[in-house]
Amino acid sequence: MSIQNNVIGPFSAQGVSDPYGALRNFQIMKKLGHGHFSVVFSAKNRFDNVCVALKKVELSQMADAKAIEDCKREISLLQQLNHPNVIKYISHFVEDNDLYIVLELASAGDLAQMIKHFIKHNKRMTEKTIWKFFCQICSGLEHMHSKRIMHRDIKPANIFVSAEGIVRLGDLGLGRFFGSQTKSAHSMVGTPYYMSPERIQEHDLGYDFRSDIWSLGCILYEMAALRSPFYGENLNLLLLRKKIEALDYVPLPANIFSLELCHLVAKCLVLDPQQRPYIGEVNHIAQVMYARCVEQANINNNTPTPTPSSRNDSASGSVTPVNNR
Known part of the structure; x- marks a missing residue:
């Protein structure tokens, strides 16, 4: 059984009409950074030309359910927050057993x-x-x-x-x-x-x-x-x-x-x-x-x-x- 069928439940895409809900809707610009199971890119949405941060999480590389639960928790927490001094959550979707979290881009770095x-x-x-x-x-x-x-x-x-x-x-x-x-x-x-x-x-x-x-x-x-x-x-x-x-x-x-x-x-x-x-x-x-x-x-x-x-x-x-x- 694939990861998507087994554990992705809450990771399901936001809907086919969501312009931020599929990888094909983005033009990848450059790599911004990486973690243990993730890579962050800057990307431009092809529908509205908005530049975003696209966090790719390789679910297939995660050996335990806890790491996947951490991803779910991160999305859940982001969805609860709305403040100009907190990175804004935009959307998320899953393709080829990879989770993508679409976030506001802070283009000047960290x-x-x-x-x-x-x-x-x-x-x-x-x-x-x-x-x-x-x-x-x-x-x-x-x-x-x-x-x-x-x-x-x-x-x-x-x-x-x-x-x-x-x-x-x-x-x-x-x-x-x-x-x-x-x-x-x-x-x-x-x-x-x-x-x-x-x-x-x-x-x-x-x-x-x-x-x-x-x-x-x-x-x-x-x-x-x-x-x-x-x-x-x-x-x-x-x-x-x-x-x-x-x-x-x-x-x-x-x-x-x-x-x-x-x-x-x-x-x-x-x-x-x-x-x-x-x-x-x-x-x-x-x-x-x-x-x-x-x-x-x-x-x-x-x-x-x-x-x-x-x-x-x-x-x-x-x-x-x-x-x-």
């Missing part, structure tokens, strides 16, 4: 690529740019948490940027819906550098939405320092776990970044998840700080004879490295 660009050119993000991106990340995550969906894999490679500079959270392959009676999750999934201590530790004590807050703290730090707070050469999982549990990271330089940014990183990177803020508080701080940066930039722009040091509205400045211990 935050990981952007960080590499700044490192390559020996530049750093200005604080205005950091808050501009971070408040959008927070807005998208607040929407997800309001729907009782935990992302569980917040990292630069899963934060996408459109050509217009709109930031969108994506890749919900590890997302988890919390029912009204669900208090915690227990699966050790995610990317280790961004995993909270309660998720990466040996003892399975469970975790909840505030594990995502830890990941946000890592993202905010990395946009400023251009590296993960817990990065280290040749770290295995055990050494990384010890580094995280010891909160062994170099604080951001307070002479470059605002106290508010440094304090928010510290508020998110707290070992006890009960002491971390909820997403609403983090988002509020981010929105206030971005508005303050915009206001200051406008004041600087209206100064009759601005000095180079007073103009801080560009996307980059000179790098001041944050050294490893």
